[in-house]
Amino acid sequence: MKKYVLALDQGTTSSRTIVFNKKGEIVSKAQYEFEQIYPKSGWVEHNPYEILDSQLRSLSAALMNGKIDAKEIAAIGITNQRETTILWNKDTGKPVYNAIVWQCRRTASICEKLKADGLEPYVKEHTGLLIDAYFSATKIKWILDNVPEARTLAAEGKLIFGTVETWLIWNLTNKQVHITDYSNAARTMLFDIEKLCWDEHLCTELGIPMSILPEVRECSQVYGCVSEDVPGLKALAGIPISGAIGDQQAALFGQACFNAGQAKNTYGTGCFLLMNTGEKRIHSKNNLIEGIAWGINGKITYDLEGSAFNAGSVIKWLRDELRLISEPSECDFLAESVRDANGIYLVPAFTGLGAPYWDMYARGCIVGLTRGVNRAHFARAVLESIAYQVTDLVDAMSKDSNIIMSEMRVDGGASVSNVMMQIQANLTSSKVNRPKLVETTALGAAYMAGLAVGFWKDFDEIERVREVDRIFVPTMDNDTREAALKGWHKAVDRAKDWEEK
16 A cells, blocks of 8 residues: 655755655655855855765665655655756766756856846746846856866767756666756746747857757656666665655645745745746746746646745854854744844845845845844844845735735744744734644655645645644734834845945
């Protein structure tokens, strides 16, 4: 009897495997971190082999920890850090360069040239994106232009590209399946989200051979099966890989935001606010991204998205680089010990500012320091900086959609912070709804895989599974809120355009 669905959750700093039962409950899980590579200021890379190895190790460990028989697994779903770019030799399987991570800003100058060439209106119209180093397209171009063997292999028909789910599926099927899904394709800056195809004009403008691009498939369908030749996974041979979806869209699905107007925010390495806009694409006038939430059963669901590049990573910075805390929970403890941040604002623009500013050259800053500021105030400013960024996204999304967000569903590791969730409710003047299970990214991938093989019947069955842990209600008055936001926006102005273009 098939009792479980496996979700491979390949994130920016770690790879996880979570095993879910039919009730959407976690039966077992395992997680392994991997190295973050910073060759130069603003550059971020991963070793593709470390990504693969950590993911396979987590898979094996999750099965072992839960004493789960592979015969009980109905399907495997994959969710992934989006935009991160890998190019590899399809004959040898060897990457030609490290994975260039979504956070990496090395292609900012390429983006500036594309803007100067007048390409931005075309990009916005066809892909729903803005020209930014965030997305995959300029990362692909950089590798093609800077790795000597890359263009030669492309000319020989041996080079292929993929985001992380493509890389994992290709390896799990032993080099048999080269695909991506609609949600990830829509993040490359090369995919037409209305025609649902790779855009030939954009590929030509960036010098990207279309032959390297993967086939685009729905988010919930059988792509292939685990190969018996995958090291250490022989027991899983033949199990279908039947779900693939970018991490933020997976969280939207895992939160059961199936209706137009519903929204979720994930507090991960970055913050990602997504709103389901249904079968209708909303054209943003406030610098938000228009994309594809998912494609399933022959239908496309669109979304609006706003991204803040640094959220949970700011807490890690407080721990690892500044060493002001020894563990993330200590940040909460310190933040709760004071009423406010004593007038200081932290703008964590470590890798530029995302929506709604889209300033690749902004850098982090701290303003308002006085002698009376202590470690607790600093910890609170860190949590507030995350909530302020999300508030900017909520305001922009409300303007675009003409929907006042009365409730925001939340998830991700940092959403366990009660103090930050209350700050968030206060700043957005909306309810913050946290589910009992905050691992909604992995859950969304599991749902996609399970729906494809009949493990779950339909959306209604999934919606009944979601349980609420706590709802945070705003308690801040409007005048206090407006004053706080005014201070935040003054601080953001200080961070903008810090580096010379």
